[in-house]
Each structure stands twice: as C-alpha cells, then as structure tokens.
Amino acid sequence: MAQRTPLFDAHLAANGKIVDFAGWEMPINYGSQIKEHEAVRGDAGMFDVSHMTAVDVRGERATEFFQKLIGNDVAKLGFEGKALYSGMLNEAGGVIDDLIVYKTSWGYRVVVNAGTTDKDLAWMAPIAASFHVELTPRRDLAMIAVQGPNAIAKAQAARPDAAELIAGLQVFQGLPMGDWFFARTGYTGEDGLEISMPAAEAIPFWNALIAAGVAPAGLGARDTLRLEAGMNLYGNEMDDNTSPLAAGMGWTIAWEPASRDFVGRSVVEKEKAARAAGGALLKQVGLVYEGKGVLRGHMKVVAESGEGEITSGTFSPSLQVSIAMARVPLAVKVGDTVQVDVRGTLQPARVVKMPFVRNGKKVYE
Amino acid sequence: MSTHIPSDLKYVASHEWLRVEADGSVTVGITDHAQSLLGDVVFVEVPKVGAQLAADEQAGVVESVKSASDVYAPIAGEILAVNESLADATESVNTDPYGAGWFFKIKPANPADLDGLMDAAAYGKEIGA
Numbered sequence: 001m002a003q004r005t006p007l008f009d010a011h012l013a014a015n016g017k018i019v020d021f022a023g024w025e026m027p028i029n030y031g032s033q034i035k036e037h038e039a040v041r042g043d044a045g046m047f048d049v050s051h052m053t054a055v056d057v058r059g060e061r062a063t064e065f066f067q068k069l070i071g072n073d074v075a076k077l078g079f080e081g082k083a084l085y086s087g088m089l090n091e092a093g094g095v096i097d098d099l100i101v102y103k104t105s106w107g108y109r110v111v112v113n114a115g116t117t118d119k120d121l122a123w124m125a126p127i128a129a130s131f132h133v134e135l136t137p138r139r140d141l142a143m144i145a146v147q148g149p150n151a152i153a154k155a156q157a158a159r160p161d162a163a164e165l166i167a168g169l170q171v172f173q174g175l176p177m178g179d180w181f182f183a184r185t186g187y188t189g190e191d192g193l194e195i196s197m198p199a200a201e202a203i204p205f206w207n208a209l210i211a212a213g214v215a216p217a218g219l220g221a222r223d224t225l226r227l228e229a230g231m232n233l234y235g236n237e238m239d240d241n242t243s244p245l246a247a248g249m250g251w252t253i254a255w256e257p258a259s260r261d262f263v264g265r266s267v268v269e270k271e272k273a274a275r276a277a278g279g280a281l282l283k284q285v286g287l288v289y290e291g292k293g294v295l296r297g298h299m300k301v302v303a304e305s306g307e308g309e310i311t312s313g314t315f316s317p318s319l320q321v322s323i324a325m326a327r328v329p330l331a332v333k334v335g336d337t338v339q340v341d342v343r344g345t346l347q348p349a350r351v352v353k354m355p356f357v358r359n360g361k362k363v364y365e
Numbered sequence: 366m367s368t369h370i371p372s373d374l375k376y377v378a379s380h381e382w383l384r385v386e387a388d389g390s391v392t393v394g395i396t397d398h399a400q401s402l403l404g405d406v407v408f409v410e411v412p413k414v415g416a417q418l419a420a421d422e423q424a425g426v427v428e429s430v431k432s433a434s435d436v437y438a439p440i441a442g443e444i445l446a447v448n449e450s451l452a453d454a455t456e457s458v459n460t461d462p463y464g465a466g467w468f469f470k471i472k473p474a475n476p477a478d479l480d481g482l483m484d485a486a487a488y489g490k491e492i493g494a
Contacts, residue, residue, distance in 0.1 A: 017401075032459075033430050034405045220404060224430060294408055294428045315407040315430050343426070343433065 005050035006142040006199035010206045014216045022115030024051040026219055033220035037317040040188050040225055041360045044148035045217035046209055051114035054141055054181075054196055055121070059133035062107040069127055070101070071244060071262055073254035077103035081173040083185060086252050087244045088120065089264030093271065095238040095247065096123055100185060102174045109174075109181070111143075111194075113234050127263075141179075142202035146214055147192035147225075149360060152184075155193050158208035166193065187222065189229025189358045224314050227323060230286060230354030236297060236312045237284065237325055245271055246327055247311075248284030248354070275330060282308055282327040286354035286364060288319075289340065291347045295324035300341040301349075305331035310340065318357050325354070334365075368494050369397040371463055375479060376488035377439040379421075382463060385479060386470075390445055394467040395427060395436065395458065398492050403429035406458040411447040411469055418442065418471070420478065425468060427458065439482065441474040 002025045011018065016027030026048065029036060039045040057065065066074040072086035083102045087095045097116040102109045112120045121137060128135050146155045156163035162177050166184075169175065171191075174183025179198050186192040197205060210216070223233070230248075232238060238247035245253075245268060253268065254260070275281055287310070289295050295313030306329040313324030324340075332338060334353045339346040352364040370376075375383040380399035384392045400406065408428040418424055418438035425436040447469045451458065457465035473479065483491060 028431075029404060032405055220431060292408065292410060293426065294433065296433065315428070317430065 003051070005048055006202040007048040007050060007144075007206055010203050011048065011216070016216070016218060019219070021219055022051065024114060026051060027216070029218040029220045030216050033218065033224065034317045036215060036217035036221035037224050039215035040148045040190055040217055040221065041318055041357070042149070044146060044151040044154045044192075044214045045221065046206070046214045047145040047147070047217055047222050048143075049145050049194065050142040050202065052143060053112050053114065053117040054138040054143070055110050055112065055124075056104075056106065056136040056138060057108040057110060057128075057133055058106055058136070059131065061131040062133050065128060065131040065133040066101060066108060067260055068131070068262055069124065070099070071249075071253040071264070071268070073260060074101055074103065074108065076254065077101070079103070080105060081169070081175045083172045083174055083183065087238070087249050088123070089244065089262070089268065090123075090240060091264060091267070093243050093264040093267030094240040095234070095242055095244055095249070096120060096240060098232060098234055098238065098249070102183065104176065116234060138196070140199060141196045142199045143194060143196040144202065144206060144209070145186055145192065145194045146209060147186045147188040147190045149190060151190065151192035151214070154209065154212040154214050155195070157212040158205065158214070187229070187231055188225040189231070189355055190225075190360065224317055227312055227314050227325065228316055228318055228355065228357035230325070230356060232325075233312060243268060243271055245275060246282045246284065248325075278330065280306070281330050283330050283332075284311075285326055285328055285332060285334070286352045286356060287313075287324040287326050287338070287340065287349040288352050288356075288364070289322040289324070289342075289347065289349040291342070293322070293342045293347075295322045295340060295342070295349065299324075301326050301328055302339040302341070302346060303329055303332045303336070305329040308332075316356060318360075319362055323356050324349070368401060368492070369463070370485045370489050370494060372485045374463070375482040375484065376491075377437075377482055378491060379437050379439070381437060381439045383439055383479070383482065389476065390470045390472055391440065391442070391479070392467050392470050393424075393439060394462055396488070397462050398494070399434075400459050400462045400466070403427065403434060404431045405429055406455045409451040409455055409458065409468070411451060412438075412444045414444050414447055416444045418444065436468060438471060440471065440478040442471040443474070444469050445472050446470040
C-alpha cells in the first residue's frame with residue numbers, strides 16, 4: 001500500500017500528477033516539469049520531501065557513533081547547526097545511503113533517503129546499540145524544500161516570525177525553532193532552505209508559501225535540477241555495490257585521522273591506492289551531448305581506454321542540451337570526446353567537469 | 366485530469382491518432398493521453414519522406430525530459446510529408462497534440478486498413494478515460 005505525505009491533499013489541489021516513488025504517492029509534476037525547473041532557477045520553487053526521514057540521535061557517544069557509521073567525520077562540525085554530507089558505507093565499501101548530518105543541541109539529526117529508510121535504520125541499530133546511542137526516527141515531521149534565488153526571501157515572507165533565524169543561517173547550517181527545523185541546504189544548486197515541521201502544520205505553511213509566490217515543483221524538476229547541479233541520486237549514481245570513489249564521492253571521505261576506523265575504510269583505502277596506481281577502475285564524470293536524442297541512464301559509454309555507463313541522463317532545461325553523469329575508465333579526462341550508444345548508434349559526447357549549473361548559470365567549460 | 370479524445374479521429378493502442386484527409390492521405394500524431402504521460406517533449410525524430418513503412422513499424426522517436434518512446438506507423442503506407450516544425454517547436458506536441466503537434470502524413474497502402482482501428486469511444490475505454 002503506497003504511503004502519502006501530510007501534503008498529499010495539497011498536491012491534488014495544485015493539480016499534481018501523482019506517481020509511485022519508492023512506495024510513496026508523490027507528484028511528478030504539476031503540469032510542466034520544465035516550467036517548475038525554471039521557477040527554481042529563476043525565482044523560487046518548493047518540493048515536498050516529507051518522504052525522506054529525519055532521525056534524531058542522542059547519547060554521550062553520539063559523535064563516536066557517527067565516526068564509525070559514515071565516511072565523513074562529524075568532528076568537522078564546529079558549531080551548532082553545521083551540517084555535512086556523507087556516504088554510509090557497508091563492510092565491502094559499497095554505499096548503503098547518502099545522507100546529511102546536522103550537529104544539534106541534543107546531539108545530531110541525520111536525514112536519509114525515502115527508499116532506503118528501512119534498510120538504513122536496520123543497519124544503524126546495532127552500531128547505535130554498541131555506542132549506547134538512541135535513534136528517534138521523526139516520522140511525525142513533514143519536510144518542504146524551498147529553493148531558488150528568491151527562496152529565502154519568500155520563505156521569510158511566509159513565516160515572518162522565523163525571518164531572523166533564517167537570515168542568520170550560514171550555507172549548510174540548520175537550526176530549530178520549536179518543533180520546526182530550518183536548514184540552508186538543498187538538492188538543486190540554488191540557494192534555499194529545507195524546512196521540517198509537525199505534519200499538521202505542513203499544509204498551512206505550503207499554502208503560505210504559495211501566497212508568497214513560491215511555485216510547487218515535482219519530482220521531475222527535482223531530478224533535472226539535481227542533475228544540472230551534479231548531485232548524485234541514490235540508486236542511480238551509487239548503491240550497495242558501488243564504491244564512493246567510483247561515484248564521485250571521494251571528497252566526502254575524511255581520511256584523516258588515519259586512526260578513525262569507519263565502516264568500509266580498509267576496502268576503500270585499498271581502492272584509493274589502486275586508483276593512484278592507475279588500476280582498471282571507473283570514475284564519475286559529466287557528459288554534454290548536442291546531437292539527436294537525449295542521454296539516458298544505462299546507455300553504454302565507449303572510450304579509447306575501455307567502456308563505461310551513463311548513470312543518469314536527461315535533457316537540461318537550463319542549458320538546452322542533453323547532459324549526463326557517467327562512470328568511465330580512469331584514463332578519461334575532462335575535454336575528451338567519448339562515444340555513447342544512443343538508441344543503437346554511437347554518438348560523440350564531451351567530457352566535462354561537474355556541476356553543469358550553479359546559481360542559475362552554466363559553470364562547466 | 367481529463368484527457369481530450371476528438372470524436373472525428375481514429376486511434377491505435379500505441380497512442381497514435383489518425384485523421385483521414387479529403388485527398389485520402391492520413392495525418393498521424395500522438396494522443397493527448399500519450400503527451401500527458403510523456404511530459405514536456407524536448408526531441409522528436411520523424412520518418413523520411415518517401416519511406417515505405419509496414420503497420421506497427423517504428424516511424425520515429427519522441428523524447429520528453431523524462432523518457433524516450435518509439436512512434437509507430439499505425440497503418441502500412443508511404444510517408445508523404447513530415448512536420449518539420451517539430452525540430453524546433455517540440456512543445457506543440459504537448460500544447461496542441463491534434464493540431465500543430467502532428468508527426469507525419471502517410472498514404473495508406475490499403476485504405477481498408479483504416480476500418481479496423483479504434484474510434485474515440487473505444488480508445489477512451491482502452492486508456493480508462
């Protein structure tokens with residue numbers, strides 16, 4: 001039985017086209033995915049992300065817990081509210097999920113993906129027990145992402161009593177206000193907020209955001225925006241069998257201190273050495289394609305040094321060309337041309353450094 | 366959301382519509398239901414003028430932001446004309462699927478092939494409209 005978020009009725013009211021996403025009935029668009037994409041790049045749009053799960057973490061040894069659990073190091077979080085992005089790895093060095101951890105007054109809050117929530121909680125439970133840490137999944141909360149160059153101002157207009165708190169947030173910082181939590185994070189490459197709140201308050205806030213001129217945007221626009229921003233999608237760019245180093249997540253691993261024994265460390269450390277030695281491994285790059293058709297996930301990529309695969313591809317509404325994220329042989333370099341099997345014929349695509357778009361502008365060469 | 370199914374057209378299960386013109390040629394496009402499932406169309410490939418296609422043979426591709434779909438010849442025949450404007454104005458497939466968003470005109474190899482196709486009521490039933 002598909003689950004519904006507290007905003008389901010608001011999606012119907014906004015003519016949302018509902019599809020099944022990871023067991024949730026979610027809006028794919030509200031008419032035009034491209035217009036919603038443009039609203040986020042040029043003004044302000046909002047996404048229901050209530051299907052994602054916030055988990056509060058409490059306990060004297062919560063820091064040690066995270067230092068074991070994830071590849072990045074929460075010791076980097078220097079002040080209350082500061083957040084970091086990380087992979088949570090298994091013993092084989094595969095990615096169980098990607099997540100954001102916030103340092104909070106009570107310990108930490110971690111936000112995980114919808115489709116992986118049950119798996120994540122099952123994985124975390126024994127590790128939490130060994131550090132005597134308490135995990136509280138906050139299924140009582142709804143979450144709305146407000147994104148775009150005017151997102152902060154419009155969110156402040158919709159919630160004037162929180163305007164000061166919002167104004168004080170640094171990028172990648174989140175702070176609570178009562179049962180609400182305002183975080184300056186997102187998945188679009190634009191400035192904006194991810195705001196969680198008690199489920200019963202979600203629809204009034206959604207309507208206040210509409211009144212402030214924020215456009216509802218669906219999962220379709222969310223995908224083209226994150227792809228332009230060069231951000232990974234769990235299940236496409238990485239999964240339980242994919243190394244973070246093959247998924248462009250090397251930067252999320254805190255190798256120092258060398259004594260920190262996070263799960264999967266020994267495996268990814270060996271792989272890192274093999275990469276430095278030029279082993280037959282894959283890495284993540286961006287592709288730009290100006291020919292006929294559109295790059296899609298699972299298309300084969302052929303380079304001089306071997307084969308790879310597109311992990312996500314789409315038509316970029318901001319750039320008006322097709323873009324993709326791909327895993328290709330290590331020897332492939334930015335500026336190279338590779339061949340992509342586009343519906344049966346090999347077509348040339350250019351290798352670029354991601355992201356493709358940041359703050360409304362093209363950023364690759 | 367309601368879908369538009371004009372009563373003067375014929376339909377096939379792969380979501381193409383057919384309009385029999387006064388000169389006996391047949392104009393083909395994709396239905397309102399099909400464009401709605403695809404979402405914003407960003408690329409269309411049409412067949413070559415003069416191509417001889419069998420019924421159900423691939424006649425082109427329509428790609429939206431979301432996915433790619435083949436377009437099929439609903440009946441056998443020769444391609445008489447294609448909608449060149451779809452090279453730039455792909456959005457007309459979404460905004461005017463039965464008008465400016467047409468794909469190609471085909472000369473039926475056997476006009477009797479049209480008789481077996483669905484009418485609006487049958488197509489409406491087919492898609493659960």
